[in-house]
Amino acid sequence: MNYLELTQELIDEIGTDDSAILTDVTDPPTAHIRDCVRWINKSWVSIQLQTAWRFMTEQGAFNTTPDQEGYDLRALITDPGFRRLMPYTSPHKQRWIIHDGDTPVFVFDYLDWAGRKEYLDLQAGQPQYAVIDPSDNMLLIPTPTQAKSIAFNYLRQPQRLAENADIPILPEEFHEIIVHNAGRKYAGYDEASTQYQRFEIEYADLFMQMSQEQTPNVQVRGNQ
Numbered sequence: 001m002n003y004l005e006l007t008q009e010l011i012d013e014i015g016t017d018d019s020a021i022l023t024d025v026t027d028p029p030t031a032h033i034r035d036c037v038r039w040i041n042k043s044w045v046s047i048q049l050q051t052a053w054r055f056m057t058e059q060g061a062f063n064t065t066p067d068q069e070g071y072d073l074r075a076l077i078t079d080p081g082f083r084r085l086m087p088y089t090s091p092h093k094q095r096w097i098i099h100d101g102d103t104p105v106f107v108f109d110y111l112d113w114a115g116r117k118e119y120l121d122l123q124a125g126q127p128q129y130a131v132i133d134p135s136d137n138m139l140l141i142p143t144p145t146q147a148k149s150i151a152f153n154y155l156r157q158p159q160r161l162a163e164n165a166d167i168p169i170l171p172e173e174f175h176e177i178i179v180h181n182a183g184r185k186y187a188g189y190d191e192a193s194t195q196y197q198r199f200e201i202e203y204a205d206l207f208m209q210m211s212q213e214q215t216p217n218v219q220v221r222g223n224q
Contacts, residue, residue, distance in 0.1 A: 001131075001167070001168075001172070002164060002165050002166060002167045003025050003037075003040065003041075003161040003162070003163065003164055003165070003166045004022070004023075004024070004164040004165070006040050006161075006168075006175065006178055006179055007022060007028055007033075007036050007037050007040045007211035008020075008022055009146055009176075009179050010036050010039065010040055010093075010182050010183060011036050012184075013169050013179060013199075014183060014186050014187070014195070015181055015195075018030070018032075018033065021033070021127075022036075023051050024162075024164060025037045025163070025164055026163065026164070030079050034111070035136040036182070036186075039180060039182040039185050039186060040161065040179070040182050041160060042167055042182070042185065043178050043179075043181040043185060044158075044159070044160075044168055044178045044181075045158045045159075045160060045163060046181065046198075047177060047178065047181055048091075048158040048159065049158060049170055051107075051215060052086060052155055052215075053170070053210075053214045053215065054213075054214045054215065055169055055171065055214055056152050056156045056158075056168045056169070057086055057151065057154070057155060057156070058079065058150055058154055058155075058156055059151070059152075059153055059154075059219075060077050060079070060082075060151070060153070060154045061142065061148055061149055061150060061151040061152070062076040062077075062149070063147050063148065063149055063152060064127070064140065064144040064146070064147055064148050064149075065144070065147060065151070065178050066119045066144060066145050066146055066147060067124070067143060067144075067145065068143070068144070068189070069139055069140060069143040070137055070138065070139050071138045071139075071150075072138075072141070073085065073132075073135065073136045073137065073138055074136050076198070077154065079154075079156070080109075081155055081156040081157045082156070083154065083155045083157045084154065085107070085132055085136070085138075085152055085153075085154050085155075086138065086152070086153040086154050086155050087152065087153075088152075088153065090154075090199075092104055092106070094106045095106070095107040095208050096150075097130060097150060097151065097152040098150070098151040098152065099126065099127055099148060099149070099150055100126075100148040100149060101149065101151075103126065103152075104112075105127050105128060105129060105132045105140070105150070106116065106128065106129050106130070106131050107129075107131070107132065108129060108131050110131055110132060110133050110134060112129040114161070115128075123142055124142050124143040124144070125142050125144075125145055126142075126144070126145075126146075126148075127140040127141060127142060127143075127144050127150075128140040128141065128142065130150075132152065138150075140153060170210075170214070171213075171214070174206060174209070174210045175207040176202075177203060177207060177210060180199050180202045180203035180206060181199075181203050183195070183198075183199035183202075183203075184200055184203055185197045186199075187192075187199055
């Protein structure tokens with residue numbers, strides 16, 4: 001469903017019986033319908049922020065520069081929707097990214113690394129560790145001496161709906177969850193209401209199904 005269809009369904013679901021008069025989400029005819037348009041968009045954004053969904057994960061890569069230790073991920077990843085790095089989690093017990101096609105580079109939390117770096121004395125060579133600071137700069141340790149690829153997954157920024165034909169990027173079978181979540185927001189002022197409870201049950205059921213299918217076990221590309 002697109003943005004217009006999602007909003008029309010929400011209007012029908014909450015029982016106001018005026019979905020037919022909404023033909024353009026950019027020009028809602030009443031204040032109530034304008035609220036419905038806004039609730040759908042907010043609902044969709046909030047769902048995307050729930051966890052690191054599989055449908056929001058993209059693949060990225062860049063080449064190292066000999067004798068260069070630090071790399072600005074936001075400058076190297078051309079996707080303006082880049083949000084943050086998503087290291088792989090399997091089969092190793094630590095988070096990792098890929099160096100030169102198949103070699104793991106283990107990713108440390110920035111604050112954890114601050115307490116470990118004094119204990120490592122690594123000469124320049126093939127990177128073994130990566131540290132991501134709060135500004136999305138990647139530090140490769142030891143400093144690479146050759147131009148080799150670094151590959152990883154990354155999480156996208158939430159998609160925001162704007163036009164009638166805009167379609168959420170999650171699989172179509174889960175589009176209804178956006179309506180259910182928006183309905184919860186609409187009926188949330190009275191959590192004891194029958195309407196709220198109906199939206200809550202429908203949302204919870206679909207959220208569980210989506211979590212089982214779309215919560216990634218972030219593995220090596222090609223094995224996902």
